Amino acid sequence: MARLLLVEDNEMNRDMLSRRLTRRGHEVLTAVSGHTGVALAGTEQPELILMDLSLPDLDGWEATRVLKGEDRTAHIPIVVLTAHAMAEDRERAFAAGCDDYDTKPVDFARLMEKIERLLQPA
Amino acid sequence: MVNEVIVSDDWTRNWQASIAVKITALVMWVIIVAVFIVATWLLRDMESRLQADFEAGADRIAYQVASLVEAGAAGETADLTARMAELQQGSGFSAIGLSLGQQDFLVGDADGQDVIERHLPTALAPGQDIDLEVFHPNLDELVAQRRNQLVIGIFATLLVFGLFLTWSIRTIVHRPLQQLVSATRAVSEGRREVRLDISREDEFGYLSRFFNQMLDRLMAQQRELEQAAEEARSVSRAKSAFLANMSHELRTPLNAIIGYSEMLEEEAGDIGARELTPDLHKINSAGRHLLSLINDVLDLSKIEAGKIEINPVMFQLRDLVSDVVDNIQPMMLRNNNHLQVEVPDPPGRMFSDETKLRQVLMNLLSNAAKFTEDGKVRLQLSRRRERGEDWVQFVVEDTGIGIAPEKLGRLFQEFSQVDSSSTRKYGGTGLGLAISRRFCEKLGGRIEVDSEPGSGSRFTIHLPADFGQLLPEPASRTTVPATRDRVGDTAGPGNAGKALIVDDNASSRDLISRTLQAEGIEVIEARDGREAIALLESQRPHLICTDLILPNMNGFDFIKWLRANPLTTELPLVVVSAMDINPADRRELELQRARIVPKGVNLRQQLVSLLQELVNGETAAG
Ligand SMILES: Nc1ncnc2c1ncn2[C@@H]1O[C@H](COP(=O)(O)OP(=O)(O)OP(=O)(O)O)[C@@H](O)[C@H]1O
Ligand SMILES: [Mg+2]
Numbered sequence: 001m002a003r004l005l006l007v008e009d010n011e012m013n014r015d016m017l018s019r020r021l022t023r024r025g026h027e028v029l030t031a032v033s034g035h036t037g038v039a040l041a042g043t044e045q046p047e048l049i050l051m052d053l054s055l056p057d058l059d060g061w062e063a064t065r066v067l068k069g070e071d072r073t074a075h076i077p078i079v080v081l082t083a084h085a086m087a088e089d090r091e092r093a094f095a096a097g098c099d100d101y102d103t104k105p106v107d108f109a110r111l112m113e114k115i116e117r118l119l120q121p122a
Numbered sequence: 123m124v125n126e127v128i129v130s131d132d133w134t135r136n137w138q139a140s141i142a143v144k145i146t147a148l149v150m151w152v153i154i155v156a157v158f159i160v161a162t163w164l165l166r167d168m169e170s171r172l173q174a175d176f177e178a179g180a181d182r183i184a185y186q187v188a189s190l191v192e193a194g195a196a197g198e199t200a201d202l203t204a205r206m207a208e209l210q211q212g213s214g215f216s217a218i219g220l221s222l223g224q225q226d227f228l229v230g231d232a233d234g235q236d237v238i239e240r241h242l243p244t245a246l247a248p249g250q251d252i253d254l255e256v257f258h259p260n261l262d263e264l265v266a267q268r269r270n271q272l273v274i275g276i277f278a279t280l281l282v283f284g285l286f287l288t289w290s291i292r293t294i295v296h297r298p299l300q301q302l303v304s305a306t307r308a309v310s311e312g313r314r315e316v317r318l319d320i321s322r323e324d325e326f327g328y329l330s331r332f333f334n335q336m337l338d339r340l341m342a343q344q345r346e347l348e349q350a351a352e353e354a355r356s357v358s359r360a361k362s363a364f365l366a367n368m369s370h371e372l373r374t375p376l377n378a379i380i381g382y383s384e385m386l387e388e389e390a391g392d393i394g395a396r397e398l399t400p401d402l403h404k405i406n407s408a409g410r411h412l413l414s415l416i417n418d419v420l421d422l423s424k425i426e427a428g429k430i431e432i433n434p435v436m437f438q439l440r441d442l443v444s445d446v447v448d449n450i451q452p453m454m455l456r457n458n459n460h461l462q463v464e465v466p467d468p469p470g471r472m473f474s475d476e477t478k479l480r481q482v483l484m485n486l487l488s489n490a491a492k493f494t495e496d497g498k499v500r501l502q503l504s505r506r507r508e509r510g511e512d513w514v515q516f517v518v519e520d521t522g523i524g525i526a527p528e529k530l531g532r533l534f535q536e537f538s539q540v541d542s543s544s545t546r547k548y549g550g551t552g553l554g555l556a557i558s559r560r561f562c563e564k565l566g567g568r569i570e571v572d573s574e575p576g577s578g579s580r581f582t583i584h585l586p587a588d589f590g591q592l593l594p595e596p597a598s599r600t601t602v603p604a605t606r607d608r609v610g611d612t613a614g615p616g617n618a619g620k621a622l623i624v625d626d627n628a629s630s631r632d633l634i635s636r637t638l639q640a641e642g643i644e645v646i647e648a649r650d651g652r653e654a655i656a657l658l659e660s661q662r663p664h665l666i667c668t669d670l671i672l673p674n675m676n677g678f679d680f681i682k683w684l685r686a687n688p689l690t691t692e693l694p695l696v697v698v699s700a701m702d703i704n705p706a707d708r709r710e711l712e713l714q715r716a717r718i719v720p721k722g723v724n725l726r727q728q729l730v731s732l733l734q735e736l737v738n739g740e741t742a743a744g
Contacts, residue, residue: 012378020385068704083373091433094706101706105377105413108384 001025002119005046007037007063008081009055013104017050020108034058038066041073048118051098053082053089061096068097077118081106142296146288150280157276164272168265175214176238180256183209184240187220187254203227219255232257298326305333314341358426365423369416376416380409418553421481422536425560432564434589436685436713437476439469439514443503446483453491454499459520461487464502471713472514473686474589478561482569485554486518486581493579494522505587512587513567517580524575533571534559558583565589590686619664620644624654624680625698626672630721634667634698637726641733651675655683658690665736667696667729670703678707681714694736698725 004026008014018028029044031037034055041049049067053060060080067073077099082089090101100114134144190205202220207229210218217230219237235257242252301318308316314337318330383406390398424430443465454461472479483501490499502517525533536556555569562569567585621638625631626649635645646661648654650672666684670677677697684690697703697711700721711718719728 010374010377013374013381016378016381016385020381020388023385023388083370083377094704094710097704099705104373105380105410108381 001027002047002115003027003029003044004115005029005031005037005041005044005049007031007034007049007055007060008052009033010052013052017106024112032056034060034063038063038073041067041076042070045072046076048115049076049078050115051078051080053080053093061092064093064096064098079111079114079118140296141299142288142291145291145295146284149287150284153280153283157280161272161276165265165269168268169261172261172264176256176258179214179258180238180240180254183213183215183218183256184242184252184254187218188242188252191222191252203229215256215258217257219257221253230257234260236260294324295326298322298330302326302329302333309337314344362423362426362429365420369420372416373413376409376413380406380413383409415551415553418551418557421557422553425557430560430564432475432478432589434474434686435476435710436471436473438713439472439503440465442472442476442480442483443469443501446480446487447501449484450487450491453488457491457495457497459491459494459496460498462498462500464500466504469503470505470587472585472587474514474565474585474587475561478565479585482558482561482583483516483518485558486516486583489554489581490518490520490522490579494520497521497578514585514587516583516585518582519578519580521578524577524579525571525573526575527573530571530573534569588686588688588691590691620646620661621665621667622646622648622654622657622661622663624648624651624666624668624672624677626650626669630669630698630700633725634729637729638667638733641730643733649673651677651680651683654680662689663693665694665696665733666690667698670697670699670707671701678710681711681716685714696729696732698729 001024004021006014006018006021006028008017008030009032014030014032018030021028029040029046031040035058037049037051037055038058040046051060051064055063058066060082064078064080067076067078078097079100079102080093080098081102081104082093083104093101099118102111102114137144139147186209187206190202206218206220206227210230215230216235217228217232219232220227232255236259238256238258240252240254240256242254305316305318317334317337320327320330320334322330383402387399387402387406390396390402421430443463447461447463451461487499487501498521500517500519502519504515504517506513506515534555536553559569562583562585565585566589567583570582570584571579572582573579621643623631623634623638623645624647625634631647631649635647638645643665646657646663648657651668652674654666654668655675668677668680672680675683677699681695681697684693684695695714695716697716697718698721699718703711703718708718717732719725719732
């Protein structure tokens, strides 16, 4: 299916999401911090990035902004995930340039829908 | 708080004058009455007393004159006249006349005077009797004169006395009272630090002392209260922070519980361990329930801390309703309920906090689903105009167990489940409706309930369709002509009209403005959102072209402002942007009815075709 990059620092969440995505047939790369996420995205060229907002070092908003600002990664759709259901987080995430947004705990079916929509060639 | 009003019930209460005036007037009045009585008494028989005095005087003079005459002074006329003049001086009479045989004597001025006559037989010779006339002023005139003197005297004395009285009352009563009054006023205006001079040794001194003591007490109490309030605030802040933190901390492991149980459920299916699925599902739904409880508690603590924020966005009601219905459908099926949705076509847009409204609807619908079995739940949406404003109304009606009338009153209070058995049977914390009510109020609307036990409940929420109208008025609204007609209406087709260009880049502003001018459109320009808003106070363009990235106020905020302002909410809007707009922003802009034209080589051509579209009536406003 597709090659996805999951940037998430919480081990259980990372494990869980990556396993579930893998079960759906996706190839899942993982990164535990903003910096490694950005680096991996540049070298591995995933088709979509799932980005947690509260990350150590580079937070999700910053990482999104960096990814969207670089030619090599600007085209990769980013779905931001956060445990904060605050509207301002969402606004900030969209302002940083993400393509979609979802709150944790993820409704997996809904997340899959979002991913599939973004993966479809525009 | 007991407020006891001490009423002094005397007749001077309704007399509007200062105390000095009141007391002076009263004292003067008493004195005038007394003086009047004394004066009447003094003047009582003045005339007769004067008459008697004169008569007695006349007798005395007659006797003295007779002795003079008898002493033989009569022979020397000049001597007699001189002696008579001596007698008249200081006697109170104005003249004395004497006829002695053939001789008449007169000393003093007898003109116009009353006369008393005396006939004195003498021992000198027969025919030598003395006729004496004593002249004195007219009695009536004299009395009148005396009375006038008395009156003038009395009034002069009264005046002096009154002035003295006023002055002393001023110093003894009025001035300290005045100080008390101004000190009290200062205190009532919030200046607690004023204090009165307490050196007086009279009632005012005591009053001032107590006044100062009272203020000291008050200040001490206030300090205590402030301290207590500050403590309470910090405790409440700490509580909110704790709750927010806690709920975040709780959510992370909960995420894992929910996620793994869901995953295990799937995997159990895959490996053929289907008998595990129901239990795993229970873990999952219990986890989700716990999560919703945590969210509720967090919401409520945010409401209590006054931290709840409204983030109004423009959204399509159709999307909201279908989303809510999708989410609630599983719950409806669980109790075998049928959900019926009634939405006008098209339902239109709403500018409000979509997330909060969604939560309220989910609350009402999940209650309906929870408290109804094998029944019907109806969700109805309608719009109406009330007092010139657009309102959106949602009705959630069920055929469930209903609510007893006596319980309706506190339904919207926190933790008020209709009865405790409800908790056991249906679960829940009793926070849903409390949160819903607070949200509705925050959104400028209200929530109502109507229910009959056994036959069902109906919850209705009314919300203003345009939360923007509740926001502080945009500055321009005050100066724009009061007619509420919309700017968009005046941009009729064929009207070349006026356009406002908002861009910080001078050359792109120039490019757009020349393009528009070539189409016969008048152009006004602003460099950012704020300048544009200032311009809109006096100008009413028919079209606005704006960049997104602007100093001071960016394009998004400017567009939100435009759409929140009734005068510009329908105005055709074109976003001319150099940067790539991401899909989320694009969606947002579409919701705000903005047309997007990328800056680039064919900007001019695109603008022209868009203008033609607008002129042909296919306005961007949808
Ligand atoms: N549609 C309804 N029919 C009958 N009773 C209702 C209905 N809606 C609410 N109630 C009563 O009002 C109470 C309070 O409702 P509320 O939504 O505030 O709390 P809850 O549903 O018990 O818990 P929560 O929503 O926090 O999970 C409910 O417990 C129930 O007794
Ligand atoms: Mg409820």
